[in-house]
Amino acid sequence: MLSDLTVKGFSERTASGDPLPGGGSVSALAAALGAALAEMVANLTVGREKYAQHEAAMQALREEAAQLRSAMLACIDRDAEAYQQVLSAFRLPKDDDAQKTRRREAVQEGFKQAARVPLSVAADALRILELALEAVSRGNTNAQSDGVVAALMARSAVLGALSNVKINLEAIKDPAFVDDFTTRARQIRQKLEATEPQLQSLLPF
Secondary structure (H helix, E strand, O other): OOHHHHHHHHHHHHOOOOOOOOOOHHHHHHHHHHHHHHHHHHHOOOOOOHHHHHHHHHHHHHHHHHHHHHHHHHHHHHHHHHHHHHHHHOOOOOOHHHHHHHHHHHHHHHHHHHHHHHHHHHHHHHHHHHHHHHHHOOOOOOHHHHHHHHHHHHHHHHHHHHHHHHHHHHHOOHHHHHHHHHHHHHHHHHHHHHHHHHHHHHOOO
């Protein structure tokens, strides 16, 4: 599994001529790292008398970030599996009309799955960004820069995942599916943009 690779192994695999892992898996990894950093800030806050007023909030943040981190790690492989589904569909025989129909349907379902996974990554990464910003505002001030990096990783994950949604929607011929996913993707993008002023205020220099 891609998620079980070492950092070095994952980076080398990404750099190779193999299309997997690609941008979708890397976006999921970025989201997982963002969640991990948000979780870390919470862990550095919980139990500190100075932040007693935020104890319950940081405990809840820590738990949610841990769940999202696990989900995003799973999406590293889910994204790759979706791409493999598309490749497998294209390899199906097309010697007669029945085979062509089956192949066409399989290809379309593969592209739909390849859009579903990154859309879920984008939605979860947006939530991770929100948690990171909360960690910065309520958490241990000594770990503020870690919270900022968490937010930046999550922001990149949202945009990267949405880019993968877009490219897969371009290959899907089901108008209702495309319209639904386009609307959902735009809503995520709008929510992302709403966080930008707060994030920009935290950036250095």
